[in-house]
Amino acid sequence: MPGSDHRQLERGCRRRIAELDLPSPLQLAELKTRLETRRGRELWVLPDQGELPPEITGLWIGTATRDYVYYQHGLDGCLLETTLLHEFSHMLCNHRSANVQDQAWLQQRAPALTSLGAIEHMCMRTDYGSSDEREAELMASLILARATRRWHRTRTEASRPAELAARRVDSIFKT
Numbered sequence: 001m002p003g004s005d006h007r008q009l010e011r012g013c014r015r016r017i018a019e020l021d022l023p024s025p026l027q028l029a030e031l032k033t034r035l036e037t038r039r040g041r042e043l044w045v046l047p048d049q050g051e052l053p054p055e056i057t058g059l060w061i062g063t064a065t066r067d068y069v070y071y072q073h074g075l076d077g078c079l080l081e082t083t084l085l086h087e088f089s090h091m092l093c094n095h096r097s098a099n100v101q102d103q104a105w106l107q108q109r110a111p112a113l114t115s116l117g118a119i120e121h122m123c124m125r126t127d128y129g130s131s132d133e134r135e136a137e138l139m140a141s142l143i144l145a146r147a148t149r150r151w152h153r154t155r156t157e158a159s160r161p162a163e164l165a166a167r168r169v170d171s172i173f174k175t
């Protein structure tokens, strides 16, 4: 049943978020640091410099030594934030997408990425039907909803939501 499926997915996401014990207010940079600690490796967040095929807005790649999150050049504000949260959520859920099977796709559509070395897993926002994608979307929206609630409660300086979003995103590049 789709309904109970969704509820189960949501329960799992809420449990994971509770375990994270996220600070308030939450900065994306803080979430990034937590992921690095949890996974015991660096996470690099990079704007696309021609690595991504145009239809991909965000991509998480894990190699043997490091995680990479690429986002489409030009994304900003809420769009950038939700894209990064989506990719972070894949990591929080320990997803290991099967997309990586398609090394030929990678060679053809994103040759620059093959320079990162052997890729162990890769998630991208193309296959919305898969349960991993649904879970990552849900997780990202729950984190955002929780964080936004708190931001609204605690905000003091910024007055508009767009401004708040821009500040939150800004902070990730200052680590």
Ligand SMILES: [Zn+2]
Binding pocket: 086, 087, 090, 123, 124, 125, 126, 132, 133, 136
């Ligand atoms: Zn995804």
